[in-house]
Amino acid sequence: MKEITANEVQHLIDQGKKLNLIDVREVDEVQAGHIPDVMHIPLGLLEFRLHELNKNESYIMVCRSGARSGRATQLLEDNGFDASNMAGGMLAWEGKVQI
Template sequence: MNFITTEELLQKLDAGEQFRIIDVRENEEVANGMIPGAVHIPLGQIETNFDQIDKSAPQYIICKAGGRSAMACEILEENGFIVTNVVGGMLEWEGELQF
């Protein structure tokens, strides 16, 4: 499994790199803010939403602290997706938030 810190992810965003962020937290958690442009797919719905995820593009998976995103990464990798787990999750995110 690939890993990236929140600081490294913020640097990639600031540099204008193109990729997708998938937030796998629950609805009540994302109500407190998400990374701008992130797509919300709760962990329990990942397998039923494969059609919403581009297999040919890198996906960065984030949750609150990194545990659920690691589980989502395992599921996605097993199904042929290119994914990276954002370690530290939203607890360590210091960038902008969208509500």
């Protein structure tokens, strides 16, 4: 499974790169604070919403600590998507947070 650090994600955002970030935390967790412009798909719903994603795009999966997003990354990879897990999740995120 591919991983990317929170600092690497922040650096790409600072460079103006368009990233496809998917936050797989629960609704209340996302409402408490999330990376701006992130797509929210709770982990339990991800397999049912794969049709919303594009296999020609790359995705970075985000959760609180990296465990759920790791499972999400594996699910996407198993279904033919290019996905990376943001290691450390929001606990490692030092960038801007939107509430």
